[in-house]
Amino acid sequence: MIKLTSIRTLAALALAGGVVLGGAATADEEAELVINGELTLVTKTAAPDHLKDTLDTIYSGWIFRENDTQAMQTDDFDNPGMVFVDLGMDAWNKVEGTENKSCASCHNDPAESMKGVRATYPKWNEAAGELRTIEGQVNHCRTKNMGAEAYKYVSGDMANMVAMIAVQSRGLPMNVAIDGPAKAAWELGKEIYYTRTGVLDLSCASCHEENYDKYIRADHLSQGQTNGFPAYRLKDARLHQVHDRFWGCIRDVRGEPYDRGSPEFTALELYVASRGNGLSVEGASVRN
Amino acid sequence: MELNRRETLALGLGAAAVMALPVRFAAAATGEEMIAAFTGGAAVTEGGVTVTAPEIAENGNTVPVAVSSEGAVAIMVLAMGNPTPGVATFTFGEGAGAHAASTRIRLAGTQDVVAIAKMADGSFARGAATVKVTIGGCGG
Amino acid sequence: MADGVKPRVKAPATAKAGEAVVLKTLISHVMESGQRKNKDGSLIPRSIINRFTCEFNGTMVVDVEMHPAISTNPYFEFEAVIPATGELKFTWYDDDGSVYNDAKTVTVA
Secondary structure: OOOOOOHHHHHHHHHHOOOOOOOOOOOOOOOOEEEOOOEEEOOEEEOOHHHOOOOOEEEOHHHHOOHHHHHHOOOOOOOOHHHHHHHHHHHHOOOEOOOOEOHHHHHOOHHHHOOOHHHHOOEEEOOOOEEEOHHHHHHHHHHHHOOOOOOOOOOHHHHHHHHHHHHOOOOOEOOOOOOHHHHHHHHHHHHHHHOOEOOOOEOHHHHHOOOOOOEEOOEEOOOOOOOOOOEEEOOOOEEEOHHHHHHHHHHHOOOOOOOOOOHHHHHHHHHHHHHOEOEEOOOOEEEO | OOOOHHHHHHHHHHHHHHHHOOHHHOOOOOHHHHHHHHHOOOOEEEOOOEEEOOOEEOOOOOEEEEEEOOOEEEEEEEEOOOOOOEEEEEEEOOOEOOOEEEEEEOOOOOEEEEEEEEEOOOOEEEEEEEEEEOOOOOOO | OOOOOOEEEEOOOEEOOOEEEEEEEEEOOOOEOOOOEOOOOOEOOOEOEEEEEEEEOOEEEEEEEEOOOEOOOOEEEEEEEEOOOEEEEEEEEEOOOOEEEEEEEEEEO
8 A cells, every 4th residue: 555645635624624635647547557558567566585574566667757757658759868878779779899890790680689688687607607687798898708898887878878778678577696606796795775864864765765756855756666677757757777876875875875887776776676576677767 | 215316317328238238148037037038928827738858857967858849839848946047949940840859957956947939920928847856875 | 960869650540632631740759848957066067959850742731830849759640642653751950950851652542
C-alpha cells in the first residue's frame, strides 16, 4: 500500500473544505507508460523476493513525476534524452584507437548484441574477477580491445553510450543476479543502502524506503529505483548516470560520497538495481 | 523646470537615440517595452490567444509551453518575471498548418507567461498563463 | 561548429495532399543563457541558438526568433501544410555563426 500522506490526500481534504490546491498536474499513480503508442512498460509490480518483508509493491520513478514530465517520455521525439542516444549511436560507429576499430567492428548491430545488457548489469565478470557496471565494461573494451582512451566514468560521452545501450533493453524486466559470485558485493551494497551518513544523518532507506511518495519540500520522493537510468533530468537538461546520482544524493545529505566508478558505488548499484528487479528498463527516461 | 536650448536638444537627441535602438540591444528591456516594440504602441485586446502551461512546474529549467491563436501571423512569448523577459517570437508562413507552436522554456520563478499575437489585419491580441515554479527539496 | 550539436526531427514520411502534419524538432545545444557564473564569479557569456526556421519546398512554415529563455536542447512542435511531395528544411542559427541543418522528404501518395 502506498502511504498516502501525499499531497493528493491533502488536496482531497482541501477540496472538501472548499479550497482548491494547485493540484491540477500532480502525479498520476495509476498512469500507464506506453512508448510511441506501442511499447507498454511495467512501472509498477510486486516487490522481488529479497524485498518482500519490506515492500509489497515497487514503482518506477516515472510514477512520481508530474503529468507533463510523464508525457515527455511517451514519445521518442518528445524525449530529449533520445538525441543523446543518437549521439551514443554515432560514437558506437566511430573508429577510434590504435586497433582501428569501432564498437560496431566487434558488436555489429547493438539492437542484437546489446539486448539484455542493461537489464542484467551490474554483473559479475568471471574473467576479470570483479563486478562490472556497463560503464566499466565500456571502458574495458575501449582500452583493451580498441586501444582507445577510456571515457571519464561520469561524462557526456559515457552517458550517451550507456543510454544507447540501455535503449536496446527497453521493455525488458530488470533482472540482476544477486547470488553466486555477486553475493558479497550485493551484501555490501545492501549495507551501504541502510547506513545513515552525512551531517543530515540519512540513509538511502530514510527517504526512498521509509518516506517514498511523500514530499521533501517540493520534491516528490520516489523509491529511488534505477530502471530508468540514464535519466534525462529536466532540472539541468542532461542525462544522469547512476553513480552521478548516488554522488549527488550523498552530497545532499552532507556526507562524503564514494568516487564515481568505485567498488562501493558499484556494489550499491547492484543492490539498488536488485530492488527494482521486475520493473521495465526504460532506456533514457525523463525525470525532474 | 526651465530648460535652455542646449539641454532641450540633448534631451531630444537622447530620446531619439533610445527609440532608434532595436529592442534586442536595449540591455534590460522590460516585458512591457518589448510588447510596445512588437505592437508599435497599438491597442492589444484580451482573448483569442491561448497559452497552455502547467499550473505547477516541477522545475523551472524545462517548462513545456504551447501558444496558439487562430489567424495569427506572429506570436511573441514573454516570461514577465525573468531577468530578460524575451522567450520567442513565432512568425508563421504560408506553409504553416496551424497558428500554434509548443516549446520548452526556462522560468526563473513563479510568474506569468504572456503571448501577444499579431493578426493578419494588423491588430493585436493577448493571452497569458500563470505558472507556479517550485523549488526542489533534495533533488540536488 | 560546436561539438555534439545534433538535430533530431520527427516528420511523417507520407501525407495526403493539403494535409497539415505535426512536426517535432529537437537539437542538442547547451543554450548558455549568459546568466550563469563561473567558479570565480565571472559571467559565462551568452551562446545560444537564436533562430530556427522551417520551410517546405521553399515556402516558409515557421520562423522563430529565440531568446535565452528557451531551454537547453531546444524543442519545437508545430504544423506544416503538405500540398505535394517535397522537402522540409530545418535550419538552426547559432550565436557563434554556425548553422545547423536537417531535412525530411514527405511524399504525397
